[in-house]
Amino acid sequence: MSAARKFSAAVGSKGAASERELRGIVDTVLRLARSIGVAETEVHVDETISALTRFANNAIHQNVAEHTVNVSVRTQVDQRTARATTNRTDEDSLRAAIEASLSLAHSQPKNPHLLPLPGKQRYRRVNRFIKRTAALSPEDRAQAVRRACDLAIKNGQTAAGIFSSAQSQSAMGNSRGLFAAYRDTHAVFSITMQEDPAASWAKENAADVADIDPQRLAERASDKAHRATDARELAPGRYTVILEPAAVLDLVGFLFYDFAATALQDKRSCFNQRMGKQVFGKNISIVDDVYHPLQLGAPFDGEGMPRQRVLLVDRGVPKNLVYSRASAKVAKKKPTGHGFMLPNEYGEAPMNLVFSGGKASVEEMIASTDRGLLVTRLWYIREVDPYEKIMTGMTRDGLFLVEKGRVNSAARNFRFNQSILEMLRNVEMMGPAVRATGEEAFEMVVPAMKIRDFHFSEVTKF
Amino acid sequence: MYDLATAALDTAKIRGATYADVRVMHLRQRDLTTKNGQVGTLAQSESIGIGIRVLANGAWGFASTDRLTREGVAACAAQAVSIAKASALAKRGDVVMAPEDAYVDSWQSPFRKDPFEIPLETQLALLLAADAEMRRVKGVTLTETDMQFRKIDSWFASSIGSRIHQRKVITGCGVVATSFQGDEIQKRSYPNSFGGQHALQGYELAESLDLLKHAPVIAEEAVALHAAAQCPQKTGTLILGGSQLGLQIHESVGHPIELDRVLGQEANFAGTSFLTLDQLNKLRYASDIVNVVADARIEHGQGLGTFAYDDEGVPAQCTDIIKAGQFRGYLSNRETAHLIGLQRSSGTMRTESWNRLPIIRMTNVSLLPGTWAFDDLLADTDDGILMETNRSWSIDDRRYQFQFSTEIGWEIKGGKRGRMLKNPSYSGITTEFWNSCDAICGREHWTLWGTPNCGKGQPMQTMGTGHGASPSRFRNIRLGTAFSEQ
Numbered sequence A: 001m002s003a004a005r006k007f008s009a010a011v012g013s014k015g016a017a018s019e020r021e022l023r024g025i026v027d028t029v030l031r032l033a034r035s036i037g038v039a040e041t042e043v044h045v046d047e048t049i050s051a052l053t054r055f056a057n058n059a060i061h062q063n064v065a066e067h068t069v070n071v072s073v074r075t076q077v078d079q080r081t082a083r084a085t086t087n088r089t090d091e092d093s094l095r096a097a098i099e100a101s102l103s104l105a106h107s108q109p110k111n112p113h114l115l116p117l118p119g120k121q122r123y124r125r126v127n128r129f130i131k132r133t134a135a136l137s138p139e140d141r142a143q144a145v146r147r148a149c150d151l152a153i154k155n156g157q158t159a160a161g162i163f164s165s166a167q168s169q170s171a172m173g174n175s176r177g178l179f180a181a182y183r184d185t186h187a188v189f190s191i192t193m194q195e196d197p198a199a200s201w202a203k204e205n206a207a208d209v210a211d212i213d214p215q216r217l218a219e220r221a222s223d224k225a226h227r228a229t230d231a232r233e234l235a236p237g238r239y240t241v242i243l244e245p246a247a248v249l250d251l252v253g254f255l256f257y258d259f260a261a262t263a264l265q266d267k268r269s270c271f272n273q274r275m276g277k278q279v280f281g282k283n284i285s286i287v288d289d290v291y292h293p294l295q296l297g298a299p300f301d302g303e304g305m306p307r308q309r310v311l312l313v314d315r316g317v318p319k320n321l322v323y324s325r326a327s328a329k330v331a332k333k334k335p336t337g338h339g340f341m342l343p344n345e346y347g348e349a350p351m352n353l354v355f356s357g358g359k360a361s362v363e364e365m366i367a368s369t370d371r372g373l374l375v376t377r378l379w380y381i382r383e384v385d386p387y388e389k390i391m392t393g394m395t396r397d398g399l400f401l402v403e404k405g406r407v408n409s410a411a412r413n414f415r416f417n418q419s420i421l422e423m424l425r426n427v428e429m430m431g432p433a434v435r436a437t438g439e440e441a442f443e444m445v446v447p448a449m450k451i452r453d454f455h456f457s458e459v460t461k462f
Numbered sequence B: 001m002y003d004l005a006t007a008a009l010d011t012a013k014i015r016g017a018t019y020a021d022v023r024v025m026h027l028r029q030r031d032l033t034t035k036n037g038q039v040g041t042l043a044q045s046e047s048i049g050i051g052i053r054v055l056a057n058g059a060w061g062f063a064s065t066d067r068l069t070r071e072g073v074a075a076c077a078a079q080a081v082s083i084a085k086a087s088a089l090a091k092r093g094d095v096v097m098a099p100e101d102a103y104v105d106s107w108q109s110p111f112r113k114d115p116f117e118i119p120l121e122t123q124l125a126l127l128l129a130a131d132a133e134m135r136r137v138k139g140v141t142l143t144e145t146d147m148q149f150r151k152i153d154s155w156f157a158s159s160i161g162s163r164i165h166q167r168k169v170i171t172g173c174g175v176v177a178t179s180f181q182g183d184e185i186q187k188r189s190y191p192n193s194f195g196g197q198h199a200l201q202g203y204e205l206a207e208s209l210d211l212l213k214h215a216p217v218i219a220e221e222a223v224a225l226h227a228a229a230q231c232p233q234k235t236g237t238l239i240l241g242g243s244q245l246g247l248q249i250h251e252s253v254g255h256p257i258e259l260d261r262v263l264g265q266e267a268n269f270a271g272t273s274f275l276t277l278d279q280l281n282k283l284r285y286a287s288d289i290v291n292v293v294a295d296a297r298i299e300h301g302q303g304l305g306t307f308a309y310d311d312e313g314v315p316a317q318c319t320d321i322i323k324a325g326q327f328r329g330y331l332s333n334r335e336t337a338h339l340i341g342l343q344r345s346s347g348t349m350r351t352e353s354w355n356r357l358p359i360i361r362m363t364n365v366s367l368l369p370g371t372w373a374f375d376d377l378l379a380d381t382d383d384g385i386l387m388e389t390n391r392s393w394s395i396d397d398r399r400y401q402f403q404f405s406t407e408i409g410w411e412i413k414g415g416k417r418g419r420m421l422k423n424p425s426y427s428g429i430t431t432e433f434w435n436s437c438d439a440i441c442g443r444e445h446w447t448l449w450g451t452p453n454c455g456k457g458q459p460m461q462t463m464g465t466g467h468g469a470s471p472s473r474f475r476n477i478r479l480g481t482a483f484s485e486q
Helices: A002-008 A020-037 A090-105 A139-155 A214-227 A245-259 A261-265 A325-331 A363-368 B002-014 B070-090 B119-134 B206-210 B211-227 B243-256 B374-379 B429-435
Strands: A039-058 A059-077 A078-085 A158-174 A181-195 A198-206 A236-244 A286-288 A312-315 A354-355 A371-385 A392-401 A407-413 A416-417 A427-430 A434-436 A444-446 A449-459 B019-035 B036-056 B057-067 B104-108 B140-160 B163-181 B185-189 B195-198 B234-240 B292-295 B318-323 B365-367 B385-395 B399-411 B416-422 B425-428 B437-440 B447-456 B463-468 B472-479
Touching: A020 A039, A020 A090, A020 A181, A020 B211, A039 B070, A039 B429, A059 A090, A059 A139, A059 B036, A059 B070, A078 A090, A090 B036, A139 A158, A139 A181, A139 A214, A139 B425, A181 A214, A198 A214, A198 A371, A214 A392, A214 B019, A214 B119, A214 B385, A236 A245, A236 A363, A236 A444, A236 B057, A245 A261, A245 A354, A245 A371, A245 A392, A245 A434, A245 A444, A261 A325, A325 B463, A363 A407, A363 B425, A371 A416, A371 B385, A392 B385, A434 B399, A449 B399, B002 B019, B002 B036, B002 B070, B002 B140, B002 B437, B019 B119, B036 B070, B036 B119, B070 B416, B119 B140, B119 B163, B119 B211, B119 B234, B163 B206, B185 B385, B185 B399, B211 B399, B211 B416, B234 B374, B243 B292, B243 B365, B243 B385, B243 B447, B243 B463, B374 B416, B425 B429, B429 B437
Parallel strands: A059 B057, A078 B036, A198 A392, A236 A371, A354 A444, B104 B163, B234 B385, B365 B463
Antiparallel strands: A039 A059, A039 A158, A059 A078, A158 A181, A181 A198, A236 A449, A286 A312, A286 A354, A371 A392, A392 A407, A392 A416, A416 A449, A427 A449, A434 A444, B019 B036, B019 B140, B036 B057, B140 B163, B163 B185, B163 B195, B234 B472, B292 B318, B292 B365, B385 B399, B399 B416, B399 B425, B425 B472, B437 B472, B447 B463
16 A cells, blocks of 8 residues: 555544654655656645534534645746645545646746755754644533533623634655654634623634633633623724734734735835834834744745744844745845745745733733723724735724723724834833734734824724 | 435434535636736645534534545544534524425536636736736836636535535636835726636636736826825715725625624624614615615626525525615525524525535625616716725624725716826715615626625635626715825
8 A cells, every 4th residue: 555545544534644644645746756757846745633613692503623634736847837736645636736737837938037946954843732632522612612601691691702623734845855744733712702782802822722711711701791881982083002912913913924025025015115224113023933932833934944033123123024935036145934835926924923022911001091992802904005004993892991090981993094113113011922813813922012192093883 | 426425414314413414525726826927826726525514412513524435424424413412512402494495406607618628828828918018017016917717516415305516617817016106005906906806707707808908007007096196085975986886785785684693603703793683674774776685596697606506405596685775684594594584595505615614605795786877977976086996995893884995096076087096995884875875877887796705704714705786876975084194
């Protein structure tokens, strides 16, 4: 039985495949490609086993599980490249994927800038696979959901949310001897507590399900929902805001692609003509660091280059960008290991942003505020102006008026139109950076922030 | 494929399911892009697998696998039942489904040219030629083009006896020119943002767009926008082009009428809706001239929301949503139909792929054409702003307050199109906005636009929806709000 067939048989019957089995399928593809004379081949194998329990109206209403495997093959011949992906792992399907990739590659003009595949690389090990997360059962999730729903019922509220767990593993290799593998787990608990006409929300995401306390999150959302029921309508305008980490994340998350060298080369980054200048306040420093203990993600990029820790912003000054091999060559820099799988037109991006943060607690931020707004979460954020980085969106699930150092009352939700560049010049206080999770951006390590002159343009009806 | 589906249904029944349905799906996709005269993405993918949804102990379970053997499918069905039984640990009542007939049928969406049979060289040559046309315009700093093709086969089987095969062919195509100058990035897209136009059509869609004619026009507009006047901040008359109005319909009519949102099932993520059940047949949603339908039937057009059966085995239907301004209907499924007094689902359950649960989705939610000729509408407008092609879009989680900005605008003065305006935007409250509509252009200006990127559900699913619209006029709208005080 070939390695690919063994892998095919393993998937779905015995749970996740081993790294050896993943390597087996990479080797099979490379062997098949060699046998039909393909000059250069790259293979990615990605396996995900995930489950998600969804609840609303104090009951589970959706409950799903999936097991997927994808094999993605890129061939490169005569300065041409293309990719074909299949979820079948038998040799005939793998051969068909190779041939499809070749056929696509042959159909295009030569690209004189295309680089040969990279050779063998060395990677720093990261351990983000937690067995108890992978082993979480539907019954485990249901029991936690039931406890949260019971709390809602006890408090006269209605709960909705998710409890999910997943294990993912990937391996990649190429015909020049490069091989890389990675696996991780992650769990998410998110809850919205509704107490008419208000709602509030709490969410956590971690590699280790033991780092998530669903009942504590349910209690926090329940308490805030109750406090949000009697919302006052305030006039739009500029306010001091205290953004909880999820709100900070969902805004600053829109900056990530601006740090891509390709985005600057294409003149669509907000840092175009601003590198080396005092763009943000001196209290803002940002790195991209996949090795940070609160981060998840593979220590290699889409071409198999090792991810580097990159200082992006130093005391308010954008200093460095991230580079794929192609954009690094254009800029005469070294690749930083942030490239996407080729071929693509976007190049690269930092996926593991870490803000430096501060020492203030949210309570201290509130105590220091004469008049302002405490923001739980932001929603439906979209870019209005790509160069000034003006974003619009709404507050959601808990907006509170702070007066004379205390949370005074709830406020009706606002629409904001706010430049992120200006916002990060107006940060007055920061909390410790935490692994934040929202709904608009992928998880990053960011602090709560107190920001002056945040611009709310309109108010909604609740 | 039906053998596997039947094996899954049999296992589910043996394990204790009182109802089960199964979708075996085979998805093929091809993506082509160019950037600045070079090929960008060039990829194709295929994925095949089975998703099994069961009711057991009065609760839902769903599992999926790509292991398409009798053993693999049986194991997946058993897992779905086991998950349903776990769901029952936190249920508040048993799921009740509206009755539906069993159907045995096969349907294929109409297309003239299979995009997977057109030589890739031909497709790339068209994109590269359009890319070159845009790059000839001085001041353009970034050019992008793209084509996307999908062919989706699904075999649906349910424990009530349905066996339905559907094949859908989808094409998307568009071009974008971007210009950076001074401290400003301006962009123009054709025929729409979000990758252009998308429809349930073959390669004939890409050929019909006449990319080579329009590419230099939008490139010139992208550059010209730098010198254009800023859209003023005021309350005034707004005329929306069809594609922008399509997105306005999507956000401020399509999402609020999803019954799962109304019932709180999306409260944690996509949000809820201001259209509470007591509003049905009572709310004056819009002015008298506004008629909106949710129509999945092929008679409505070849939109991204067109099919013969939904992914719950219910035939495509046309539902009145707004009739002469009155709120008349929701999007429902077999589980929720009885809550609004319906005997039957309105047929809107759709899934992204075999590994996702079907959920309530927009089909083609369209504003029916009015009577105006576009030139007459302009001539009838003394003072207003015409806005076209979406640039940003945002609405609150109950779908009241929205703000949109578009790529380009024109001042309308004395019934004539005047100077170009940059950074146009407008905002409002959904029902106030729709009640201010006083003119809708006729059938000759009506296009069934495709929105390919509607996100909903957890795990997230991306779905294509259709929105027919023709240019329309709205009075007393807040204009220029996105740049107020900036």
